[in-house]
Amino acid sequence: MNESKRQINAWTSVAPSLILTLIFGVYPIFWALKYMFYDYQGFGEPLFIGLDNFERLFRDRNSGSRWSTPSSMLAASC
Numbered sequence: 001m002n003e004s005k006r007q008i009n010a011w012t013s014v015a016p017s018l019i020l021t022l023i024f025g026v027y028p029i030f031w032a033l034k035y036m037f038y039d040y041q042g043f044g045e046p047l048f049i050g051l052d053n054f055e056r057l058f059r060d061r062n063s064g065s066r067w068s069t070p071s072s073m074l075a076a077s078c
Contacts, residue, residue, distance in 0.1 A: 036053060040046035 035046065037048060037050055038046040039049045039053075
């Protein structure tokens with residue numbers, strides 16, 4: 001088998017996995033990173049608010065208790 005056919009075979013076997021990873025893995029991460037800086041309820045026009053979401057998160061008294069369960073699960077899994 002010549003080199004070009006081997007490369008075509010390699011790409012045809014890798015391409016579906018690569019495409020699915022981009023669609024279901026990478027795209028949602030960038031979508032979430034974008035909307036971290038917006039006030040968006042899932043419908044309507046998103047409103048850019050900058051770092052206000054993070055300020056509200058760190059000023060909230062209950063945010064510490066929200067992180068305790070996932071943190072303990074992460075520590076137990078290691």
